[in-house]
Amino acid sequence: MIEFDAVSFGFEDVPVLDDVSLTIDDGEFVVLAGANGSGKTTLCRHCNGLLEPDSGTVRVDGTPVRDDLVGARSTVGMVFQHPRDQFVAATVGSDVAFGPENLGLPRAEIDRRVESALAAVNMTGRETDLIDALSGGEQSRVAIAGALAMDPSHLVLDEPFTGLDDPARRSVLDRLASLSNDGTGVVLATHDLRDVIPLADRVIAMRDGRVVVDGTSPGALDELADLPVRVPRSRRPHE
Numbered sequence: 001m002i003e004f005d006a007v008s009f010g011f012e013d014v015p016v017l018d019d020v021s022l023t024i025d026d027g028e029f030v031v032l033a034g035a036n037g038s039g040k041t042t043l044c045r046h047c048n049g050l051l052e053p054d055s056g057t058v059r060v061d062g063t064p065v066r067d068d069l070v071g072a073r074s075t076v077g078m079v080f081q082h083p084r085d086q087f088v089a090a091t092v093g094s095d096v097a098f099g100p101e102n103l104g105l106p107r108a109e110i111d112r113r114v115e116s117a118l119a120a121v122n123m124t125g126r127e128t129d130l131i132d133a134l135s136g137g138e139q140s141r142v143a144i145a146g147a148l149a150m151d152p153s154h155l156v157l158d159e160p161f162t163g164l165d166d167p168a169r170r171s172v173l174d175r176l177a178s179l180s181n182d183g184t185g186v187v188l189a190t191h192d193l194r195d196v197i198p199l200a201d202r203v204i205a206m207r208d209g210r211v212v213v214d215g216t217s218p219g220a221l222d223e224l225a226d227l228p229v230r231v232p233r234s235r236r237p238h239e
């Protein structure tokens, strides 16, 4: 469980998160919506201590993130907007193994995690592939596998579709849906809601650093209508 309790944060006195309180349960698939600059990335980066609140508290499984950074980073996997920025090795297998290696796990357990994470993103047997030679969609899936290899309870993805064409986007979404079905909590930050709404248990929308919509998908969609986010035509209210 990830809890935000009255969290406020600013970059050099410019407020970006304004008194955010919310709880994300284990296994929940949450779409985090909002226009560019509304605070989605900043919220995501608080989930595992990449940023610290100026006031308020973020807790992961009941423990303040600031008290157990390693625990938070193991429990909450993060996939960044530009997957290329998060690769640390040249090949798929070494990159996905990097996180578990840093946890000091035995080799057999590392190998098991790499195999299972690659299977989860449909990249079985691709360990020796060079990351630079992969397509954008494949790189996104490797980035997700790297986060999964930490065996997280939650996966937080910040605009993971940037630069992906529709088939690659579809493939990543399919993977997220099956991970969610298997019990991994998913927080997906995006300003483009085209095909993500049907997957969501809940939509949280932000505006100017505040949560302005928080609800289950069908009802929340009506409230999204006046926000500058891209809502799928078939799901727009009153059409």
Ligand SMILES: Nc1ncnc2c1ncn2[C@@H]1O[C@H](COP(=O)(O)OP(=O)(O)OP(=O)(O)O)[C@@H](O)[C@H]1O
Residues within 6 Å of the ligand: 011, 016, 034, 035, 036, 037, 038, 039, 040, 041, 042, 043, 159, 191
């Ligand atoms: N490192 C930084 N230094 C100063 N201001 C920043 C920094 N990062 C973000 N901001 C500002 O904080 C606000 C929220 O940014 P944030 O990236 O969280 O929004 P977002 O909803 O994720 O936007 P996008 O959809 O464009 O990624 C913006 O006004 C942005 O300019």
